[in-house]
Each structure stands twice: as structure tokens, then as C-alpha cells.
Amino acid sequence: MNRVxxxxxxxxxxxxxxxxxxxxxxxxxxxxxxxxxxxxxxxxTMMIGQITDSNLAQMQIHKKGYVSSIDxxxxxxxxxxxxxxxxxxxxxxxxxxxxxTPRIKLNAMLSNFTDTTNxxxxxxxxxxxxxxxxxxxDRITFDKKRESKILLNKGEVxxxxxxxxxxxxxxxxxxxxVANNKxxxxxxxxxxxxxxxxxxxxxxxxxxxxxxxxxxxxLRMNRPEVIEIAIRLHDFDKLNKVFKALSAKLKTFxxxxxxxxxxxxxxxxxxxxxxxxxxxxxxxxxxxxIMIAIVLIxxxxxxxxxxxxxxxxxxxxxxxxxxxxRIMSLFIAEGIMMGLIxxxxxxxxxxxxIFLLNIYxxxxxxxxxxxxxxxxxxxxxELLWVSGIVLFIxxxxxxxxxxxxxxMEPVDALRHV
Amino acid sequence: MALVQIxxxxxxxxxxxxxxxxxxxxxxxxxxxxxxxxVGPSGSGKTTMLNMIGCLDKPTKGKILIDDKQVxxxxxxKRAAFRGQRIGFIFQSFNLFPVLTAYENIEYPxxxxxxxxxxxxxxxxxxxxxxxNMLNQxxxxxxxxxxxxxxxxxxARALVTQPKLVMADEPTANLDKESSINVIRLMRDxxxxxxxxxxFSTHDPQIMEEAEITxxxxxxxxx
Numbered sequence: 001m002n003r004v005x006x007x008x009x010x011x012x013x014x015x016x017x018x019x020x021x022x023x024x025x026x027x028x029x030x031x032x033x034x035x036x037x038x039x040x041x042x043x044x045t046m047m048i049g050q051i052t053d054s055n056l057a058q059m060q061i062h063k064k065g066y067v068s069s070i071d072x073x074x075x076x077x078x079x080x081x082x083x084x085x086x087x088x089x090x091x092x093x094x095x096x097x098x099x100x101t102p103r104i105k106l107n108a109m110l111s112n113f114t115d116t117t118n119x120x121x122x123x124x125x126x127x128x129x130x131x132x133x134x135x136x137x138d139r140i141t142f143d144k145k146r147e148s149k150i151l152l153n154k155g156e157v158x159x160x161x162x163x164x165x166x167x168x169x170x171x172x173x174x175x176x177x178v179a180n181n182k183x184x185x186x187x188x189x190x191x192x193x194x195x196x197x198x199x200x201x202x203x204x205x206x207x208x209x210x211x212x213x214x215x216x217x218x219l220r221m222n223r224p225e226v227i228e229i230a231i232r233l234h235d236f237d238k239l240n241k242v243f244k245a246l247s248a249k250l251k252t253f254x255x256x257x258x259x260x261x262x263x264x265x266x267x268x269x270x271x272x273x274x275x276x277x278x279x280x281x282x283x284x285x286x287x288x289x290i291m292i293a294i295v296l297i298x299x300x301x302x303x304x305x306x307x308x309x310x311x312x313x314x315x316x317x318x319x320x321x322x323x324x325x326r327i328m329s330l331f332i333a334e335g336i337m338m339g340l341i342x343x344x345x346x347x348x349x350x351x352x353x354i355f356l357l358n359i360y361x362x363x364x365x366x367x368x369x370x371x372x373x374x375x376x377x378x379x380x381x382e383l384l385w386v387s388g389i390v391l392f393i394x395x396x397x398x399x400x401x402x403x404x405x406x407x408m409e410p411v412d413a414l415r416h417v
Numbered sequence: 418m419a420l421v422q423i424x425x426x427x428x429x430x431x432x433x434x435x436x437x438x439x440x441x442x443x444x445x446x447x448x449x450x451x452x453x454x455x456v457g458p459s460g461s462g463k464t465t466m467l468n469m470i471g472c473l474d475k476p477t478k479g480k481i482l483i484d485d486k487q488v489x490x491x492x493x494x495k496r497a498a499f500r501g502q503r504i505g506f507i508f509q510s511f512n513l514f515p516v517l518t519a520y521e522n523i524e525y526p527x528x529x530x531x532x533x534x535x536x537x538x539x540x541x542x543x544x545x546x547x548x549x550n551m552l553n554q555x556x557x558x559x560x561x562x563x564x565x566x567x568x569x570x571x572x573a574r575a576l577v578t579q580p581k582l583v584m585a586d587e588p589t590a591n592l593d594k595e596s597s598i599n600v601i602r603l604m605r606d607x608x609x610x611x612x613x614x615x616x617f618s619t620h621d622p623q624i625m626e627e628a629e630i631t632x633x634x635x636x637x638x639x640x
Binding site: 010 | 473515526530574
């Protein structure tokens with residue numbers, strides 16, 4: 001077998017220019033896939049991180065039917081104390097879950113005593129919110145003199161920057177929030193602006209923040225109620241596994257009508273970015289298909305040329321008794337070697353490119369977010385997959401020319417000019 | 418028993434509607450250790466004759482026995498194996514593998530066909546290189562050798578597997594006079610040394626004289 005590869009390697013060197021050009025083309029394809037996967041994967045991971053770690057959380061549990069009517073932020077689909085406790089017990093028994101936090105989502109009227117506008121508010125428990133969304137504070141501008149380390153104190157609100165600009169509101173300004181509770185009665189409370197939050201992608205990205213106890217008071221909830229429970233896992237990669245397990249357990253909670261009491265969703269169902277993430281995955285697959293086409297056409301072309309140019313040589317091999325299988329293996333070995341060499345070079349260049357991109361940090365803007373820094377990465381599994389695909393396609397592309405070579409009649413091949 | 422026995426062999430080629438009879442009812446027997454030449458003008462059927470005996474082609478009619486085996490009924494795979502074990506080939510254009518050195522060219526059939534172990538290979542190759550007086554050129558690639566040297570390597574490659582029969586189609590056609598004589602004499606020496614049967618074709622009268630037996634082919638028939 002060593003001899004087969006030795007001959008194959010020398011035959012590749014025999015047509016140096018052609019081998020180099022073809023290998024360069026394949027290498028380019030591999031580098032393209034590695035770089036694109038690294039960059040796109042990094043962008044996707046970063047954006048998912050932005051969304052789940054600063055606002056949405058990785059999973060959310062609601063009363064059944066809430067998400068389908070989320071645009072109206074209904075207050076009649078709340079989880080009461082008993083229901084909340086049931087879920088809390090379920091979550092505390094799952095070792096994959098690191099933290100969870102209750103939230104109330106509400107629409108309110110904000111008044112600066114001159115003008116009034118609508119505001120979407122996310123009422124949170126600051127201590128547990130920071131555990132579920134550790135980056136929530138990154139988007140908020142606080143007063144530089146603020147002493148409190150807590151995200152939000154009672155009596156404070158954080159308002160979206162667009163609204164602050166429109167209403168000419170500054171940190172420290174007093175405002176009034178007026179809200180209807182689920183019975184339709186109206187209540188209003190005074191608040192102080194503690195911070196201004198920048199928007200991110202999705203409707204939830206334009207919400208302001210208030211303390212959950214303030215929301216319960218504003219909405220005149222006699223007994224504590226929550227709208228959603230946001231969840232964070234130890235390992236994001238186990239999201240689907242944990243989601244399936246929790247879904248199954250939550251389905252066992254049935255209401256009086258015999259229907260499921262709760263619903264659970266991952267961030268993908270709650271954020272429009274999931275569509276962009278799907279597009280990114282689709283584009284990565286497209287890149288891989290382009291690479292496969294490059295490898296397939298390049299190697300097929302080279303091997304066909306090789307078989308044609310070396311017809312007499314094949315005739316000699318066959319005449320002196322080389323078996324058709326051996327002749328076939330010689331040409332397949334050439335294809336494999338070309339694929340292998342290109343894969344090794346492509347992996348080295350691609351990996352170096354990713355390494356350099358991490359040294360010379362690339363910053364970019366996405367929507368209203370500026371100076372986002374990409375940290376592209378590519379794991380060994382991805383490199384092995386790309387190399388495996390290249391090698392498989394190299395063998396596949398060599399098969400037809402190699403088969404043709406093995407089927408040549410020596411007498412005809414020796415006559416070839 | 419003759420090494421090669423040809424009984425009523427005919428070969429017809431079809432080109433469109435035209436049929437060309439390259440060999441016409443040939444009968445002959447070639448003994449072991451013979452040094453045989455087929456002579457005749459171009460198109461007389463010399464190459465076809467050699468292709469039949471060398472198991473590279475099958476006759477349209479008739480029977481060919483080599484070393485008591487009826488080879489005309491062999492399939493492709495079996496013919497290839499038979500050639501690898503029993504027949505050596507020397508070509509007009511040398512047909513050495515350009516990516517292999519003289520040593521590696523000779524080694525090729527031992528590795529790729531006979532799977533001989535390294536030590537035995539080395540012994541056989543050095544011995545045959547010495548016999549063809551190419552020991553000092555063993556590491557050169559074919560494009561670094563003269564025509565005569567290339568043909569010496571080709572002879573060594575044909576003989577290294579110790580075949581019973583060596584086929585050489587116009588082995589001197591691409592060589593100058595002096596090299597031609599040297600090559601044909603080397604072939605004869607090898608025949609004497611290894612008791613191998615050599616069958617070659619030529620239309621060079623000086624080369625014909627070196628053969629022990631000469632068959633004259635005219636229009637596909639022995640005359």
C-alpha cells in the first residue's frame with residue numbers, strides 16, 4: 001500500500017503546475033468553509049448570547065396560551081403562587097438548571113408630567129434576574145454616582161433609550177407609570193428613572209425594567225402572580241435535551257379542563273433572531289456544498305486528464321500483469337493524496353486565519369449595537385468533518401476515472417498515442 | 418511439450434463494415450529456451466501474433482496453449498494474473514514508468530504483482546541489474562538514461578520475475594545500430610542465463626540474424 005501511495009505522490013509531482021493549481025483551488029474551498037463557519041458561528045453565538053444573556057433568557061415557562069398572545073401582553077394568563085411553586089420545585093430538582101427568575105410583562109402609560117406615552121415593561125426580581133441574564137446590566141447606562149450594586153431598587157425604573165430621547169427624560173427624573181390591571185381598574189405610581197437601556201433585536205429588546213414588587217403593587221395583585229419564569233442552564237449546549245425533559249414533565253400538569261397548564265419555549269421560539277440563525281446555518285451548509293463542488297470538479301477533472309494522458313502507461317501496467325484492482329487503487333490514491341494534502345494545507349491556513357482574527361479583533365455593528373467584537377472559533381470536530389468530506393469526495397471523484405483506467409484493455413491502451 | 422502451442426489461430430479486426438484478417442490459420446510450436454523472431458513487413462501481423470502469445474489479446478478462432486494452459490479461454494482477470502506470473506514484456510518505446518528510478522521500475526512487478534518480500538526483492542533486482550550492466554545507473558530516472566540504457570532496464574524489468582516467456586515487440590526499433598545489436602545480444606545472453614524463451618518481432622535484417630528461429634509473416638500467414 002505504501003508503494004501505491006509513493007507512486008501516486010510522484011505522479012502528482014509529475015504535473016506540478018496542475019497539481020498545485022488544483023490543490024490551491026481545493027485549499028481555497030476549505031479555507032472558505034473554515035473561515036465562514038468560524039465567523040458566522042461566532043456571530044451567531046455572540047448574538048444568541050446577547051439575546052439570551054441580556055434579555056430573553058435561554059428558556060421561558062408561561063401559562064398555556066401566553067406566547068401566542070404575547071403581543072397584547074395579557075394579564076389574565078398569570079401563574080399564581082401555587083403554580084409558581086410547582087414549577088419552582090420542578091426546576092430545583094433539575095441539576096442542569098443553574099438559575100431561574102420570575103417576571104411580569106406589562107404595558108403601561110409613562111408620564112413625565114408634560115407628555116404621556118406607552119411603555120412595555122419587564123418587571124423583574126433583580127437578584128435572580130442577574131443570575132439568569134448576567135449581561136443585562138451591560139446594556140444599561142446608570143448614573144455615574146449610583147452607589148447601589150443592585151440592578152434595580154424598588155421605586156426605580158429603567159427606560160428604553162428611544163423613549164428617553166423622545167420624552168426628553170434623563171436618569172434621576174421622576175415619572176408616573178399608570179397601568180390597567182386584569183380587572184380593568186387603573187392605578188398609578190411614582191417612580192424615579194434609575195437607568196437607560198439600549199435596545200436589542202426583537203420586541204423584548206425594547207422593554208423597560210421595573211421591580212417585580214412594584215409591578216405587583218401597580219397591578220394591584222392581592223397575591224403575588226408572575227407572567228413568566230426565565231431559566232438559565234449550566235451548559236447551553238444541553239438546551240434541547242433539558243427542554244425536552246422539562247416539556248415532558250410540564251405536560252403532566254393538567255388544568256381543570258384536562259389540558260396542559262403550562263408551556264415552555266426555548267429562545268428560538270421567542271426571538272426573531274432564530275430565523276437569522278437558521279439563515280446562517282443555511283449559508284454555512286451552502287459554503288460546504290460549494291466546497292464539495294470545488295473538490296469534486298477539480299479532482300474529477302485532474303484524474304480524467306491523468307487517465308487520458310497516461311493511457312499507454314496504464315497499458316504497460318496492465319500488460320505486465322498489474323491487476324485491474326491495483327490500477328484502480330493507484331488512481332484513487334492520487335485523488336486521496338491530492339485531497340489530503342489540500343485538506344492539511346487548508347486546515348492550517350483556515351486555522352491560522354481564525355487565530356489571526358482573534359488577535360486582530362474584528363468589531364462590527366449590528367442594528368443599534370456597535371463595537372461588537374467577533375471571536376471566531378472552529379473546533380476540532382468541525383475541522384475533522386471538513387477534512388473527512390474532502391477526503392470522501394476525493395475518493396468519490398477519483399472512482400470513475402480510476403474505474404475507466406482499470407477497465408482498459410492493454411492492447412488498446414498500448415496503441416494509444 | 419512445447420512452451421507455446423498455437424493451433425489454427427486466426428484474428429479478425431472489424432473496422433465498420435470492413436473486416437481485416439490480421440492472422441490467418443496459424444499453427445506453430447515454440448520450445449522452451451528458444452530465441453524466436455517474427456519478421457515481416459508492416460501490417461503483416463507481427464504485433465498481433467505477439468499480442469496473442471503474450472495473452473494481451475484473444476484470437477477470433479483457434480487455440481493457444483502456453484505452458485500447458487489454454488490461455489485463449491481465460492477472462493481478463495485471469496489473463497492479467499497469468500501474464501504477471503509467466504510472461505515478461507519488452508516494448509518498442511521502452512515503456513518505463515517515468516516517476517520511478519531504474520531500480521524502482523525493475524522492482525515494480527515484484528511489489529505490485531508478485532508481492533515479494535523486501536530482502537528477496539533487493540537480491541533479485543541487484544542481480545538482474547548486474548546482469549544487464551546497469552548497477553551504476555540504478556538510481557536514475559528514465560529521462561536521465563539513453564535509449565539503450567532504458568531498454569536494458571526494460572529487459573531487467575521483464576526478467577526480474579523469472580518468467581518462462583519474454584515477449585518483445587520491435588525492441589530495437591527506437592535504437593541506433595550499435596545499441597540495437599547490444600540489446601539483442603543482451604537478450605540472448607539473458608536467455609542463456611535464465612533459460613527463458615524470448616519471442617521478438619523485427620524488420621531489421623541484422624537483428625533477424627541473431628534469432629535461432631525466424632518465422633516470416635506475410636499478410637497474416639506464416640510463409
